[in-house]
Amino acid sequence: MAIIVLDRDGVINQHSDDHIRSADEWVPIAGSIEAMAQLSQAGHQLVIATNQSGLALGHFDLDDLEAMHAKMRALVEDAGGEIAAIFYCPHSDDDHCRCRKPNTGLLDAIEAEFDTSLHDCYMVGDRLKDLQCAVAKGCKSVLVKTGCGERTLRSLIENPDPALIETSVFESLAQFSEFVLR
Structure with missing residues (x-):
């Protein structure tokens, strides 16, 4: 089964510049849950790789994050699909960790967990750091225009x-x- 790596905020659920802080604030983008279920039903393993600096910044705690992820998993399961795994970076930019995208630490962890290579797998994101992470790992980078995607696309056109x-x-x-x- 092919792994598809998905960013979370702005790809699956609505983006907030002020962080998604609770399960109540976690609202899926129209069509994203159904899309995930269809990909899963077709045999793709969906793995989430998400930067969650709100943890380090104290905007929410681990229980809040787990509640958001439980809600996301339940919605995908109710639609007939499955999320194979969720990997997240709990650090802020100031921590200079290897797991915060655009670094590849989250993808390295996915490869270790699934004992596979992500080379040539799709990685879907809405920000430049998602795309940079994908390319650094040899994934096929995919930009969606939801979330910060329009802003990212404009930036790539200009630079x-x-x-x-x-x-x-x-x-x-x-x-x-x-x-x-297709």
Whole structure:
């Protein structure tokens, strides 16, 4: 089964510049849950890789994060799919850790957990650091225009990055899913 790595905020659920702080604030983007269920049903293993600096900054605690993830898992399961795993970086930029995207520590952990290589797997995100992480690990980088995606796309048009030239762009996770399932 092929692994598809998904960022969380702005890809699966609505983005907030002030952090998603609770399960109540965690609201899926229209079509994202169904898209995940369809990908899962088609045999893809969905793995979430998300920076969650709100933990380090004290905006929410581990119980809050686990409640958000339980809600996400339940919605995907209710739609007939499954999330294989969720990996998150609890650090802030100031911590200079190896797991905070664009560093590849989260992807390294996924490879170790699943005893596989993510080379040529899809990695879907809405921010430049998601795309940079994907390319650094040899994944196929995918930008969705939801969340910060429109802003990221404008930035890439204004300041092209040769390393990201092969990034695919989709309106949403739902459109990406349709592409993969064709």
